[in-house]
Amino acid sequence: MRKFILQRLASIVVTLWLLATIVFMLVSVLPGDVGRKVLGPTAPKEDVAAFNAQLGTDKPLFEQYVKSMKRVFTLDFGTSYQTRSSVSDIIFPALGRSGKLAVLAFIFTIPISIFAGIYAARRKDKLADRVIVNAGLASSSIPEFVTAAVLLAVFAVELGWGKAFANPPDGTSLFGQLEYLWLPAMAMAIAYFGYIARMTRAGVITALNADYTRTATMKGMSSSQVMRRHILRNALAPTITVISVQIGYLIGAVIGVERVFNYSGLGSTMLGAVGAHDVPVLQGAVLLVGIVYMLSTLLADLLIAFLNPRVRLETTR
Amino acid sequence: MSDLEQPPADPDEVISSPGIDMFVPGHAPTNAPLNERKQARRENWRLIRRRPAFLFGVFILTVWVICALLGERITPHDPLDFRAGSHLSPRWEFPFGTDATGRDVLSRVMAGARDVLRIAPLAAFLGVLFGVILGMLMGYLRGWFDTVASRIVEAFLALPVVLIALLAVTTLGSSSWVVTGVVAALFTPIVARTVRSAVLAERDLDYVTSARLRGESNLFIMFREVLPNVMGPIVVELTVRVGYAVFTVATLSFIGAGPPPPSPDWGAQVSENYNSIISGFWWTTFFPAAAIASLVIAVNMIADSVQSVMEAS
Numbered sequence: 001m002r003k004f005i006l007q008r009l010a011s012i013v014v015t016l017w018l019l020a021t022i023v024f025m026l027v028s029v030l031p032g033d034v035g036r037k038v039l040g041p042t043a044p045k046e047d048v049a050a051f052n053a054q055l056g057t058d059k060p061l062f063e064q065y066v067k068s069m070k071r072v073f074t075l076d077f078g079t080s081y082q083t084r085s086s087v088s089d090i091i092f093p094a095l096g097r098s099g100k101l102a103v104l105a106f107i108f109t110i111p112i113s114i115f116a117g118i119y120a121a122r123r124k125d126k127l128a129d130r131v132i133v134n135a136g137l138a139s140s141s142i143p144e145f146v147t148a149a150v151l152l153a154v155f156a157v158e159l160g161w162g163k164a165f166a167n168p169p170d171g172t173s174l175f176g177q178l179e180y181l182w183l184p185a186m187a188m189a190i191a192y193f194g195y196i197a198r199m200t201r202a203g204v205i206t207a208l209n210a211d212y213t214r215t216a217t218m219k220g221m222s223s224s225q226v227m228r229r230h231i232l233r234n235a236l237a238p239t240i241t242v243i244s245v246q247i248g249y250l251i252g253a254v255i256g257v258e259r260v261f262n263y264s265g266l267g268s269t270m271l272g273a274v275g276a277h278d279v280p281v282l283q284g285a286v287l288l289v290g291i292v293y294m295l296s297t298l299l300a301d302l303l304i305a306f307l308n309p310r311v312r313l314e315t316t317r
Numbered sequence: 318m319s320d321l322e323q324p325p326a327d328p329d330e331v332i333s334s335p336g337i338d339m340f341v342p343g344h345a346p347t348n349a350p351l352n353e354r355k356q357a358r359r360e361n362w363r364l365i366r367r368r369p370a371f372l373f374g375v376f377i378l379t380v381w382v383i384c385a386l387l388g389e390r391i392t393p394h395d396p397l398d399f400r401a402g403s404h405l406s407p408r409w410e411f412p413f414g415t416d417a418t419g420r421d422v423l424s425r426v427m428a429g430a431r432d433v434l435r436i437a438p439l440a441a442f443l444g445v446l447f448g449v450i451l452g453m454l455m456g457y458l459r460g461w462f463d464t465v466a467s468r469i470v471e472a473f474l475a476l477p478v479v480l481i482a483l484l485a486v487t488t489l490g491s492s493s494w495v496v497t498g499v500v501a502a503l504f505t506p507i508v509a510r511t512v513r514s515a516v517l518a519e520r521d522l523d524y525v526t527s528a529r530l531r532g533e534s535n536l537f538i539m540f541r542e543v544l545p546n547v548m549g550p551i552v553v554e555l556t557v558r559v560g561y562a563v564f565t566v567a568t569l570s571f572i573g574a575g576p577p578p579p580s581p582d583w584g585a586q587v588s589e590n591y592n593s594i595i596s597g598f599w600w601t602t603f604f605p606a607a608a609i610a611s612l613v614i615a616v617n618m619i620a621d622s623v624q625s626v627m628e629a630s
Contacts, residue, residue, distance in 0.1 A: 011471075018472035026484045134370070138610075141617040143564050145571050146606040149591045153599040164595050255479055256568055260591055270480055271572060274487055282484075290475045 008301075012294045019290045020072045021065075023283050028061055068283065077284035082276045087284040091269060095288055098254060098265030100177075104185035105192065106243075113193045114239065117200025118232075124205060132197060140194025145256030148187035152260055155183055165262050184261045188254060199242045203235030210234070237304045244300030354545070364626045374618030381612055385430040392424035396581045407600055414600035416590060422601055425581035426608050432575070432582040433612065436497050437562035443501035444562075445555045448508020449544075455509060456516025457539050463513075470506040478503050479568050486574035496575070500565050508554050515547040549627045556620035560613055567609045583609045 071078050077087035113136075120132040156164045168180040207213060208231060216226045255267035262268075266285055273282040365371055389395065394411075398420060407414040413422035455463045485499045519525065520543065528538045569575055570584030583605040590601035 014468060015472050015475060018468060019475055022472060022476065022481075023484075026481065137617055137621060138614050141560060141564065141613045142610045143568050143571070143613070145568060145587065146609050149587055149594065149602050149606050152591070153594045153603060157594055157597065157599070255477075255483075255572055259572065271483070274480075274483055286476065286480065289477060290472075293475045 005298075005302075008298050012291075012298070015294060016072070016287065016290060017069070020069060020283065020287060023286050024065055024068055028064065028279075072283075072287060077287075078280040080278055080281050082273075082278045082281070087280045090281055091266065091284045091288055094264065094266045094269040094285070095292075097263070098258070098267065101181060101185050101188065101254065101257075101263070101265060104178075104181055105188035108185060109189035109192045109196065110243070113196035114200050114236075116193070117197040117239070118204050118227075118235075120197070121201045121204035121208065121235075129201075133201070136194035136197045138194070139190050140192070140198075142191070143256060144187055144191045144254065145260055147190050148184060148257045148260040151183050151187050167262065167264055184254075184257045184263055187257045187260075195242055196239060199239045200235065203238050204231060207231040207235040233307055236307065240300050240304055240307075241297075244296045361626050364629075365622050368622040368626075370618040371622035374615040374622070377611055377615035378619065381430045381608075381615075382434060384427040385434040388428050388431055392421075392427045394421035394424045396420065396424040396428040413604045414598075416586075416601045422586075422604050425586060426583070426604050429581040429583045429586060429605060429608065430612070432493070432570075432580060433563055433566050433584075433609075436493050436500070437566050438559055440497045440500035440566070441504065441555060441558040441562040443497070444504025445508050445551065445558055447501065447505040448554070449512050449551055451505060452509035452512025453516055453539050453544070456513040457520055457535070457543065466509075467513075470510055473503070473506040474510070478565060479572070482565065482569055483572060483574050486569065491574050496566060496569060500562055500569075503565075504558055504561070508558065511550055511554055512547065515550045516543055519543050519546055553620070553624045553627050556616075556623045560616040560620050563609075563613050563616055567613075 068078075077091065079085065080087055080090055083090070116132050116136075120129040123129045152164055155161045163180045163183070165180075168177040212234075213226060213230055216230050217223070221229075254265065255271055257263070258265045258267040259271065266289065270282060270285045272278070273285065384391070403415065403418060411421050411423065413426060415421055416425070451466065455466050482496075482499050482503055485502075486495060489495045489499070525538060525542060528542050533542070566575070567584040570582050571588045573588065575582050575585050586605035587602050587609070590598070590605075594602055
């Protein structure tokens with residue numbers, strides 16, 4: 001068990017290094033003079049040169065690469081080109097805001113979609129199953145920004161049940177923030193309903209047909225007990241994996257939803273950083289998404305092993 | 318379980334198709350002679366065609382393909398003509414209303430099919446092509462190449478696709494060729510991982526060993542012996558990827574990395590107009606958004622039908 005965790009952590013470090021390198025390569029070929037872009041077209045030439053010298057963006061690429069990797073591994077993401085404040089002060093609060101949205105989205109979507117998946121599996125090929133499967137297919141295939149725009153039009157504008165600008169003013173109580181956050185969270189929840197429901201359905205169908213389920217039923221266990229003790233424990237493993245893979249995605253790729261609702265989360269931060277050529281912010285944000293993604297998949301693997309000890313035995317055999 | 322997923326055989330069709338009794342549908346041996354394989358393929362095709370979801374998806378897709386091919390020749394107005402009043406609500410002359418500059422939304426939605434349909438299928442095809450080559454090399458050769466490539470693939474999978482695409486499009490410009498190439502490049506590692514695991518299951522089977530003993534080259538074994546046997550997951554991957562490509566291309570043009578403004582691209586239309594929803598002009602955003610949704614759903618219904626039939630066999 002400890003060996004497993006250590007191995008995974010080591011592979012996370014290697015993957016992060018590759019991730020940082022890919023991002024560095026992509027941003028360092030971005031055309032244009034960083035100082036010129038940040039200071040604007042009217043700034044005097046000398047100022048631009050001084051700015052570039054201060055940032056080190058006039059140094060050879062390899063030197064910049066070594067410096068940037070050093071920063072990555074000391075978790076010091078440097079200072080923003082644009083605002084000159086520490087990158088950590090920008091990306092961590094943004095991650096917090098995106099995280100809040102993601103948690104709310106999961107609270108909306110997980111119970112409903114797991115229940116729908118179980119319900120569909122028990123009525124396989126009947127009308128309810130068809131409806132749930134196709135609704136899930138539709139919900140997970142529509143881009144989030146499309147759902148977000150429709151929710152915005154219907155609920156925030158026509159019905160007045162939410163806010164079109166999702167940033168709550170400072171000092172809003174946690175409960176008061178709900179009014180601001182529920183619509184964008186709903187847009188994300190709808191996008192993930194399909195994945196989770198379909199995964200749960202597939203897992204439950206497999207478990208329902210398994211020998212251990214028949215044995216449990218034949219030895220006289222009540223059907224609710226069979227469901228809880230035998231079917232769900234086995235069926236939820238793939239669902240947990242899917243949820244964990246979606247966590248990174250939820251936090252990183254909510255760019256569309258955050259843009260529609262003008263919400264200043266990590267997605268908007270990254271979008272802004274691309275436009276402004278703000279390499280340190282971009283690099284920090286993408287790495288942060290990578291770390292969250294990999295830690296959540298590791299946690300999911302541990303949770304699956306905890307729920308179903310047989311998984312662990314099978315891997316050591 | 319797999320038998321339950323297939324609709325019961327239609328007696329008429331069994332009679333009308335010669336040689337149906339030569340094999341059990343869905344259980345054709347994978348390295349069977351060519352004509353049996355062809356029959357298995359025909360049988361899969363028949364099962365796919367029977368699914369209502371498939372027919373519905375094909376119907377919607379056909380409508381959009383016609384719009385894309387004929388474009389301005391069938392739109393009721395010129396999609397770039399701004400002489401109508403601005404923000405007219407939907408009415409007989411403009412069934413989807415007009416936008417802020419007085420252009421007909423219906424005509425723009427119809428003409429907008431062209432951009433996404435030109436980019437998405439090609440991007441998906443190229444992504445699958447490169448993914449198959451990479452995955453095949455990884456799974457068949459193993460060794461250090463597989464180790465290194467697997468790490469890189471994993472790093473790519475941890476990156477938000479849309480963000481990297483945006484980054485690359487900002488770097489290289491937003492011509493449709495760049496968008497196609499970027500989406501293809503981002504799909505390559507995803508496809509490679511699927512193909513790799515399919516190849517791993519094949520590489521130690523007897524037919525590969527005997528081909529090796531016969532002295533065939535690695536290239537021959539990979540693409541003439543192994544490839545036909547992993548075609549199932551590849552076809553599924555291709556249909557699924559087309560759906561994702563539509564999704565990605567639409568999202569990219571929504572966040573500003575698509576075709577430049579006067580073009581009636583759907584994502585760009587949503588991006589231009591969503592701020593006016595608050596003023597009550599819902600139709601300028603709603604119809605292009607609905608168009609994106611209908612196309613993605615149609616492609617996914619086709620992909621889903623192909624997947625259920627392929628996986629049952």
